Amino acid sequence: MKIHTKLLSALSSLALLVGSAGIHASEQKPNIILIVADDLGYADVGFNGSKDIITPNIDDLAKSGTSFSDAYVAHPFCGPSRAALMTGRYPHKIGSQFNLPTRGSNVGVPTDAKFISKLLNENNYFTGALGKWHLGDAPKYHPNQRGFDEYYGFLGGGHNYFPSQYQPIYEKQKAQGLKNIFEYLTPLEHNGKKVRETEYITDALSREAVNFVDKAAEKTNPFFLYLAYNAPHVPLQAKDEDMAMFPNIKNKDRKTYAGMVFALDRGIGKLVSALKKNNQLDNTLIVFMSDNGGKLSKGANNFPLTAGKGSTQEGGFRVPMLFHWPKHVPAGKRFSHPVSALDLYPTFAALAGAKIEESQQLDGTNMWPAFIKNENPHKDEPIYALRHRKGYSDAAIRLNQWKALKVNQQPWQLFNIENDISEKNDVSKSNKALLTDMVREMEKWSWDNQQPSWFHETTEGVNWRLDAMPRFDKTFKTTK
Template identity: 45%
Template sequence: MKKLSYTKQIAIAVMGYLSSFVACAEENERPNIVLILADDLGYNDVGFTGETEIQTPNIDQLASDGIIFKNGYVTHPYCGPSRAGLLTGRYQARFGMENNVSYAPDDKYMGLPVTETTFPKRLQVAGYETAVFGKWHLGGAPHFQPNNRGFDYFYGFLDGGHNYMPGEATVGGGGYLLPLMRNKGVAEFDEYLTTALSNDAARYIQQTSDKPFFMYMSYNAPHAPLQAPQSYIDKYSHIENKQRRIYAAMVDAMDDGIGTLINALKEAGKFDNTLIFFLSDNGGVYPEEWLPTFSWADNTPFRRGKVALLEGGVHVPFIAHWPNKIKRGQTFEGLVSSLDIAATSVALAGARNGDLDGVDLVPYVTGQKRGSPHHALFWRLEEAANIYAVRTMDAKYMRQPLPNVGRSYFDMLADPYETENLVDQYPEKQAYLAELWNEWNSKNVNSVLYQSWEYKKAVSDFYETLHQKNVREAKQTPTYKIE
């Protein structure tokens, strides 16, 4: 074998060093990504949308130092399906998950289909460390749990909600009362839930390596039950409505928790190269006929709220913050979807894109592209036939069997708050929106999961039927004799 000259050996060594250096530099340039999701937060319940009653200084600072998406939307007007769209980057109608899943750890079908790849999994494969804190709501069986869906670390709960006070946790209770989990085991829960999640996330940030990380901070707040530390409630003693007073305290505590995360990022020297998204999973609760006392959120200036396809249900507070890339003090008018968080994250990580429905927002927030990332956004609900909505920058066409809603057409430029129904007055424009929706829907599948309350009834009926069958077919009867 021919020996390499000393000069060539040095050259190869230097090239190897430089390659390693470049790889490390590229690794360090990839941003950390923090996705903060509020639960049932009213559009007008944070300062950057105009609220003055509830104090949210940390969220507002992120908004003023980043970019506010004035037309930011989620893919569904309530919890589970919205999260399914968010974490996959695909409309949940693509894979038939349009209902809230029940906490059913023994049901191998009740959860986000395993045929779907979450975008945190894509980031994990691309070399990101991944963590989730708080509400999961995408299935309780082992194969649905966070550690098997793209997350290295999990601290939180699997059901669609949880009590906030640690003294109420019990192994004999339902999902809202179960102990918190760390990965696949039971975890400590010794302080107010929002605070516990924030503190654990801050510790995680402080212990991260030099690898980029993705954090999904999935707050339960301000979702019911309405519970908050008395010190926070006392800050809002001027609010007469007791429910809203506690709700305001919950939002305030969440904002403090976000401040804890920000401080941890700064102390770790990671703040400037961290892309932070903040949004709500849907609109705030609205006192519908079946929930007449749920009147604590404020979705002004939009109509109605959670469960509605009107703006109050799907148009949410939505911001992005990234000191290294996003100029402060921006607002963006184009149509932005929660789907875009996956597409943006995957692009930044250099991960495999897959068949995503979202758009990479970086060119838009940095000024490289102008206009709207989406020509149209779409919605479909499973509760009954023909519940739909489609929105372009100019107009919105929808149908939902709610009081004073029904089939509606709105001029979104002249009437962004949907006060005047112009249905059938512009037949060509209306037909065009219907055509867009039909084309989108042709690529969807039927909903494959029971709604949570339907599922619980079906399970209860099954056990009752099984019991009655056992009674009828019992082997040991009074006439049974031995010899």
């Protein structure tokens, strides 16, 4: 009997080996592509109802994948939102709740906060980051030091789009011996070495995304690509032929913005074509989203959401998002439960089979099981937004169908956000106990928030100290 058992065991092991012989490691774990647009409006993609801007390639992904109606980022500004994506932590927990200093600095997202890229890289993923970084300029915060094998882009918070325009200005200032040149004008880089770009920046990043996929196809391990477009973030600069696609848009800013979004969509189409060419599309999870709400004064449209970038109203941190992964992500579906960008870290880790150490704190949840079952991954669990202003803070809490909101130093309000997406009907008077309980929960959450490690502008830091911020005694006050 023992001999018979050993024989069966040996034959079973042999069968497994034969069955897996022709399968690459990359087919055992999915490739993961995270595409982040910059300041893209909720209503500025076709799958969210855009009536004037066309996004055929993005919409194709949505049609053959699943789009999200209630996707939230962790902060309504670029830098803190990206810090949350990479670390899986609310930026307030790691001192990253402000954009990095505009004039450059030696600060950045703490190195003891492990980036998702580092975790995946440690688990045999070939990793690449393209485009906007905005997580630290100093060498120790460089993408190549945070788990990315490849990096092509710019380290700051934005960039001009036409090399023929920004390069002469940069060269002139460099010839004058200036060292502190506006980051929107500086050369792009590849793995720490300056490069002389020749293409419109959005097209250049799309080109590099295709190059990365081609390079990854030569390897046997899976890949993770973080494609961080700076479009349609200001400055509003688009190619004439892209703006010509929108003859019915008369507003100059809106027309330029539309051209920028169209270029981004074109690039995503090229990326998908490269995946198909390399037979990788079926084994690739594509996530597309914006880093925060659209900036209404710069051409964006967040309808039917209220307000925009920087706000804790829905238009500030509720964003367009989709998943695409053939045979794994349901096709043509709309996921209507609330999800957080903080969920992507533990979800990617789970899909990659990467172990998260018990000592590593994360603020999101692996949403994949609930997503597949079309269930709420945050049932009875709050999602927060907190934006500091001069002398006070705006705050928001999403809990199931409810949204608690405090803005502009006004009393807390409460909305049934499932029935009132535009936040028009305050029902706080008839739900006082519920509102108070939600605010008390956020107050408890705030106690281990860290003091900011930096400020976007010097005056912000001065005012923070003069105003004895964060003044949560005012933020979480629920009585008159």
